[in-house]
Amino acid sequence: MKLPPRKQMEFGAIAFVLGACASAPLFLSNYPLFVLSLAIVNTIAVLGLNLVMGYAGQISLGQAGFAAIGAYATALLVVNLDTSYWLAVPLGALLAALSGYILGLPALRLGPLYVSMVTFGFGLIVVIIVQNWYELANGPNGMIVPPPVFFGRELFPREFHVAIVAIAAVLFLLARNIVDSKHGRAFIAIRESEIAARGMGVNLPHYKTTAFALGAFYAGLSGGLFAGLAQFINPDAFVFPVSILYVTMGILGGITTLVGAAIGSAMLTALPELLRGAAEYKDFLTGLLLLLLLIFLPNGIVGFVRQHFTGVLPAKNGQSASGRVATHNVLPTTLQPRGRSENNPILEVENLSVSFGGLKALQNVNLTIRSNEILSVIGPNGAGKTTLFNLISGLNRPTAGRILLDGADITGMSAHSRAPLGIARTFQNLDLFGEMSVLDNVRVGAHTRLKSSLLQAALRTKAERVEEARYCDVAMDLLRFVGLGLYASQKANSLAFGHQRLLEIARALASAPRLLLLDEPAAGLNSSELDFLMDLIRRIHKGFGISVLLIGHTMRLVMTLSNRVVVLDHGVKLAEGLPAEIQRNSRVIEAYLGTDDA
Amino acid sequence: MMLELINVNAYYGRIQALKGISLRVDEGKIVSLLGANGAGKTTTVRTIVGLNRSTANDIRFEGRPIGRIQPHKIVRLGIAMVPERRELFPDMKVIDNLEMGAYSRANADELRRDLDWTYSLFPVLAERRKNRAGALSGGQQQMLAIGRALMSHPRLLLLDEPTLGLAPLIVKQIFATLQKLNQDGMTILLIEQNANQALKLSEYSYILENGQIALEGKSAVLSADPTVQRSYLGAT
Numbered sequence: 001m002k003l004p005p006r007k008q009m010e011f012g013a014i015a016f017v018l019g020a021c022a023s024a025p026l027f028l029s030n031y032p033l034f035v036l037s038l039a040i041v042n043t044i045a046v047l048g049l050n051l052v053m054g055y056a057g058q059i060s061l062g063q064a065g066f067a068a069i070g071a072y073a074t075a076l077l078v079v080n081l082d083t084s085y086w087l088a089v090p091l092g093a094l095l096a097a098l099s100g101y102i103l104g105l106p107a108l109r110l111g112p113l114y115v116s117m118v119t120f121g122f123g124l125i126v127v128i129i130v131q132n133w134y135e136l137a138n139g140p141n142g143m144i145v146p147p148p149v150f151f152g153r154e155l156f157p158r159e160f161h162v163a164i165v166a167i168a169a170v171l172f173l174l175a176r177n178i179v180d181s182k183h184g185r186a187f188i189a190i191r192e193s194e195i196a197a198r199g200m201g202v203n204l205p206h207y208k209t210t211a212f213a214l215g216a217f218y219a220g221l222s223g224g225l226f227a228g229l230a231q232f233i234n235p236d237a238f239v240f241p242v243s244i245l246y247v248t249m250g251i252l253g254g255i256t257t258l259v260g261a262a263i264g265s266a267m268l269t270a271l272p273e274l275l276r277g278a279a280e281y282k283d284f285l286t287g288l289l290l291l292l293l294l295i296f297l298p299n300g301i302v303g304f305v306r307q308h309f310t311g312v313l314p315a316k317n318g319q320s321a322s323g324r325v326a327t328h329n330v331l332p333t334t335l336q337p338r339g340r341s342e343n344n345p346i347l348e349v350e351n352l353s354v355s356f357g358g359l360k361a362l363q364n365v366n367l368t369i370r371s372n373e374i375l376s377v378i379g380p381n382g383a384g385k386t387t388l389f390n391l392i393s394g395l396n397r398p399t400a401g402r403i404l405l406d407g408a409d410i411t412g413m414s415a416h417s418r419a420p421l422g423i424a425r426t427f428q429n430l431d432l433f434g435e436m437s438v439l440d441n442v443r444v445g446a447h448t449r450l451k452s453s454l455l456q457a458a459l460r461t462k463a464e465r466v467e468e469a470r471y472c473d474v475a476m477d478l479l480r481f482v483g484l485g486l487y488a489s490q491k492a493n494s495l496a497f498g499h500q501r502l503l504e505i506a507r508a509l510a511s512a513p514r515l516l517l518l519d520e521p522a523a524g525l526n527s528s529e530l531d532f533l534m535d536l537i538r539r540i541h542k543g544f545g546i547s548v549l550l551i552g553h554t555m556r557l558v559m560t561l562s563n564r565v566v567v568l569d570h571g572v573k574l575a576e577g578l579p580a581e582i583q584r585n586s587r588v589i590e591a592y593l594g595t596d597d598a
Numbered sequence: 599m600m601l602e603l604i605n606v607n608a609y610y611g612r613i614q615a616l617k618g619i620s621l622r623v624d625e626g627k628i629v630s631l632l633g634a635n636g637a638g639k640t641t642t643v644r645t646i647v648g649l650n651r652s653t654a655n656d657i658r659f660e661g662r663p664i665g666r667i668q669p670h671k672i673v674r675l676g677i678a679m680v681p682e683r684r685e686l687f688p689d690m691k692v693i694d695n696l697e698m699g700a701y702s703r704a705n706a707d708e709l710r711r712d713l714d715w716t717y718s719l720f721p722v723l724a725e726r727r728k729n730r731a732g733a734l735s736g737g738q739q740q741m742l743a744i745g746r747a748l749m750s751h752p753r754l755l756l757l758d759e760p761t762l763g764l765a766p767l768i769v770k771q772i773f774a775t776l777q778k779l780n781q782d783g784m785t786i787l788l789i790e791q792n793a794n795q796a797l798k799l800s801e802y803s804y805i806l807e808n809g810q811i812a813l814e815g816k817s818a819v820l821s822a823d824p825t826v827q828r829s830y831l832g833a834t
Contacts, residue, residue, distance in 0.1 A: 307611070359733075380765045382735025428763065429683065494610065497682060497759075498635030523763040526634055526791045553765050594767040 017262070022165045025158035034229075037161045039269035040168045041225045046249045046261035047175050048218025052100075053247070054255035055179055056211035057191025058107055059116035062123030063219045063246045068238035069096040070220030071227040072130060072137055075145045085148040085228055093220030100216025104209035123243050131235045142234025145227045157229070164225055171218065174458045175258055178214070181457035181468065182443070182450040185436070187211055189444045192433035199393055199431070201419025201448035201511060210454065252293055254300025256435075263301050345407075346371045346515055346547050347392065347423075352401035354391060361387045362571045364401070369515065374541055374548040376558045378582075379568035380592055385551045386428050388568070389517050392549075393425045394418045405515075420448040422514035426504035426521060428551070434493030438484060438503055441492050442475035445510030471510075478506040482536060497524040502533075509540065515547045516540065522554040530557060537561055555593070559583060567592065600625045600754055600785050601646070601677075602658045606665075608638075608645045615641040616652075617809040623754065628776070628786040630796040630817065632830070633806035639789045640682050642806070643756045646787075647679045648672045659754070674702045678752035682759050682789075684743040688732030692723055695731045695742055699749030708751070716745040719775055737768035744775070755779070758789045773799055797821040805830045 024036055049063045073092030077083040083091070103122055107115045131140050147154040148163075155163070178184050186207050189197040198204055227233050245268065253264025271289070275282045297304045347369045354362045362384045369375050377385050390396040392403060394415035403411045405421055424445070433441050450471055452464040479485050482502040487495060492503060501521055508516055518537070522530050534557055540546050541561075552558045558565060559579040567575040567582060569591045575582060582588055601623040608616040616638050623629045631639050644650045646657060648669040657665040664672055678699075687695050696716060700709050717724035720741040726734060731742055740760055747755060757776070761769045773795060780786055790796035797803060797817040805813040805820075813820070813830060820826045 378765075380735070381737040381763075381768060494613075496636035497640075520763050524635070524759060524791060526632075526793060529635060553763065553769075555766060592765055592767055594770050 014259075018165070018169055022162055025161055030157070033161060034157065035270060035273050037157070037164050037229050038226075039266045040164050041222050041229060042246070042249065042265040042269050043262045044168055044171055044225065045219045045222035046246050046253070046265050047171060047258060048215040048222070049246050049250045050255050050258060050261050051175060051179070051187070051218070052211045052215030054250060054257070054260075055184060055191065056187035056207065057112075058104075058208060058211055059112055060119045060212070060215060061116050061240075061243050061247065062103070062119035062121075062126075063215070064238040064240070064242035065119075065123035065126035066096040066100060066216040066219035067223035067226065067242075068126045068130060068235070069099055069216075070223030071233045071238070072143075072223075073220075074224035074227045075143045075233055076137065078145060079143065086150075089221060089224035089228070092224045093217050096220025096223070097213040097217035100219075101209050101213040103216070104212030107208050107212065108205050120240070120243075123238075123240055127235050127239055130238075140235055142232055142236075145231050145233060147231055148228045160228060164229065167221070167225065171221065172258060172262070175218075177460045178454065178458050179258065181460075181464065182447055182452065183207075183210075183454050183457050185440055185444050186447060188436055188440075189433050189447075192435055193431050195395060196427065196431035196433065197444070198395065198415040199419070199425055199427070200444050200507070201416045202444070203416045248290060250300075252290070252297075252300055254302030254304075257300070257302040260300050260302040343370045343372070345369065346405070347549075348402075348404040348407075349388075349392070350402045350404065352388070352391060352398050352403065354387060354396060354398045354400075360571050362391070362398075362568075365568070365571075365573050367566050367573070367576070369547055369549055371514075371547055372541070372545060373563045374537070374550060374561050376550045376552055376562040376565045376579075377568060378552065378558055378565060378592065379574070382570075383568040384571040385568055386519055387571075389425060389519055389549075389551065393423060393517060416448075419511050419513075422512070423517070424508035424511045424513035424515070425517035426501070426508050426519055428519040428523075430497070430500050430504060432492040432500055432503060432507075434491065436492055437488065438490055438492050438495065439472070439475055439479060439488040441503060442478055442506050442510045443471060445478075445507035446471045446474060446512075448511060475506075475510055478509050479503075481509075481539075482506040483532065498526075498529055501525065502536075505536070505540075509544075509546075513546060515549065518548060518550045518552075520551050520553065522552055522557045530554065533557070534561060555583075599623075600660060601787070603642075603646070604656045604658070606642075606645060606652045606656050608641050608650045608652055610641075615650075615809055616645065619806075619809075619811060621804050621811065621814070623785060623787050625753075625785055626780070626783060627802065628780050628788060628800040630788045630790055630800035630803045631806060632790065632793050632796060632803060633812070637806040638809040639806055640758055641809075643679060643758055643787065643789060646672075646756060647677060670702065673750050673752075676751070676753040677756065678747035678750045678754070679756040680743050680747045680758060680760055683762065684739050686731040686739055686742060686746070688730065690731055691727065692729055692731055692734070692742060693727040695746050696723070696727075696749050699746035700751075702750060709749075712749055712751055716748050719748070719778070720745055737764050737771075740764060740768070740772060741775075744772075748779075752784075754785045754787065756787045756789075759791060760788070761790065761792060761795075769795075794821070 021040065024033055028036065045063055045067055049060060052058050052060050070092040073095050074088040077088035077091060078085050103119060106118050130137050137143050148160055186202045189200065189202055190204065190207055194204060249264035249268045250261060252267060253260030271286055272282060275285050278285065345368045349365060349367045352362055352365045365388065377388065379385055391398050394413060398411065402409055410418060433444060450467055452467055456464045476488060479488055482505055484499060484502055484506065495503060501524060505521065522533055525533055537548060541548055562579050565577065565579050565582040566573060567588050574591060575585050575588050599622055603619055603621050606616055606619045607614065619642060631642060633639055641650060645652050648667060652665050659675055659677060664675065687698060696713060703709060722738055723742060723745055726738065731739065734742060744760060761772055776786060777799060788796055788800060797820060800817045803817045803820055804811050813826065
């Protein structure tokens with residue numbers, strides 16, 4: 001296996017840290033070893049937090065509550081039911097995951113601020129319950145947990161430390177596998193833009209609850225291991241400030257990374273111990289240090305290192321540096337051209353109406369898109385064109401009327417289940433996943449074509465690896481197809497406006513659609529770029545046999561490419577016909593084109 | 599001379615987006631800035647208004663170096679920008695968006711006068727002043743973005759693709775308004791993808807390529823030169 005130098009360095013560093021941690025019992029005395037074990041246990045909770053908060057963008061202030069569930073469930077199972085510790089820990093984590101899943105449900109309806117309040121409330125409630133329920137777990141006095149037993153023998157802390165290191169390493173690996181898979185990309189996509197994620201077929205309810213469950217699972221394991229390590233738990237170990245401490249650890253290390261979890265946890269677990277000599281000033285110095293780190297390293301330590309030592313890859317040669325799009329005439333072989341079928345209607349819109357408040361955005365609109373057709377929708381700004389797109393792609397629901405795809409009614413279907421049926425779109429005002437790489441944006445476009453489950457991804461099975469590699473190639477081909485091959489590793493939001501439009505097209509094509517909805521693809525392109533775009537749309541249409549529904553204000557584009565044109569005005573269909581007919585239509589000229597040259 | 603850039607550089611991280619841009623805008627003129635996507639047009643105006651830092655005091659406004667002045671102070675000096683993609687405050691009312699444009703000003707009478715002036719340029723904004731900005735149509739939003747910039751009473755107006763995504767009829771209205779503003783004395787620096795219309799409107803033009811000025815000249819001359827049309831403006 002050949003790795004780029006940066007990866008080799010990362011692997012080397014991780015192997016070194018892992019080796020040092022595992023062999024620590026040989027050279028550390030009891031107390032420092034305990035602190036190291038604790039740092040690793042904290043790392044596990046922070047890994048979960050980074051998954052839910054850093055990757056999926058769901059603010060969680062109740063991580064200590066999930067850890068409490070894991071810890072108490074483990075302790076109760078071991079003490080009362082004589083369950084094996086090694087079985088009790090995963091069971092406790094599963095219980096935590098279930099709570100996380102349930103807690104994720106309100107997140108489907110609420111905004112980010114309210115979600116954070118829900119998790120905050122949850123963390124408080126868990127602590128209040130264990131504090132006051134004496135019969136269950138001895139209330140504030142806490143519970144003594146027997147040392148973990150391994151093959152009939154009680155483990156010494158030194159031996160248990162090695163077990164903790166091994167478990168943490170496995171959990172780190174699983175988390176890394178998940179974030180590098182379609183599931184991890186779906187998490188980031190949700191964080192970056194929920195609307196675009198839905199448009200790409202990402203099932204929002206599923207991924208939000210999964211993120212919470214996953215984060216809670218890690219916290220639960222951390223809690224269970226803490227119970228085995230400390231051999232004593234009480235409610236104080238899981239109070240709200242602990243949740244905040246986890247968040248601080250995450251942010252300090254770099255919350256959108258996994259390595260950051262380890263770095264942040266290690267630093268903030270060790271810091272209070274190092275400041276022991278200055279006991280009076282401990283809290284003050286801890287606070288000050290944090291403040292300074294967060295001011296000067298807003299993206300955390302890992303973010304700082306990446307920014308300064310790797311940076312954005314510069315464009316490779318003059319062609320792309322000139323800002324021009326490199327034309328690439330080869331059709332991506334990974335997208336097979338479809339056979340041209342007869343002139344069947346692919347999408348039918350029947351008497352579609354929608355109102356927002358009192359505003360009738362669309363009234364009784366009828367239109368049909370046939371297979372292998374380019375149909376354009378034009379009309380003044382505010383005529384309802386984008387609203388029509390939102391209804392077809394399922395982002396809005398009509399107040400009346402039906403939408404049929406291949407004759408089947410899809411009017412009530414959610415946005416994410418329309419993508420796999422073959423409808424893909426671009427967005428008028430651009431809705432890319434800005435912090436993701438250009439390549440990963442396209443890979444999210446293929447989300448519904450990748451079939452691997454979360455478990456397969458976490459275990460990185462052979463089938464999953466093959467599938468990932470295959471669709472990575474598809475995405476790269478598509479990038480070259482739209483002329484953005486050289487920008488693959490850059491962040492999407494670093495591209496110029498017109499290039500972002502082309503990226504949206506590549507992302508939409510990645511779902512292998514049969515109907516492509518393009519919302520003003522020419523806006524922000526100059527006239528040579530427009531030529532490239534027109535050629536691109538032709539190749540998409542003829543080469544792949546994809547039907548295109550196009551919104552455009554650029555008459556050269558609309559009148560040259562379209563088979564037919566529909567004109568909307570004030571939510572009503574004003575005219576429909578061949579491009580030449582529309583250009584001569586006096587009502588269209590008056591409402592839209594204007595009297596002199598167009 | 600109203601605005602002068604001398605050898606301006608700008609960077610995004612390690613990528614150099616502007617490589618020694620020099621340009622000038624004389625008082626009362628319309629100057630256009632043309633070029634392909636990624637050439638550095640938006641970076642140029644962002645650098646002028648202080649949203650990107652340039653490396654030295656190499657930007658002068660009415661003779662005064664402004665390269666190290668913060669954006670909110672540059673607005674007070676008399677430079678207003680209409681940003682790419684409008685960047686309105688979508689959940690605020692139209693009138694509140696306009697008043698945000700006058701944020702740095704105190705005199706209520708002048709403010710009243712400028713509001714009337716903006717409404718006279720764009721009567722539709724007066725009609726819809728109580729509506730949310732986000733509820734306006736694309737054309738109305740662009741008018742609001744221009745109106746908001748005018749509310750700071752600038753002497754120099756920078757427009758970054760003001761006709762992006764607008765219907766042909768609205769594009770004509772916007773260009774007519776810019777011409778009228780200029781006739782009333784406004785100095786304008788215009789970024790526009792519609793090169794031919796920009797050349798028609800402006801007196802002088804710069805063409806950017808790869809972060810550098812590839813070509814400059816009187817708009818009428820550039821417009822008439824078939825080589826320019828072919829190599830830079832993608833004429834067909």
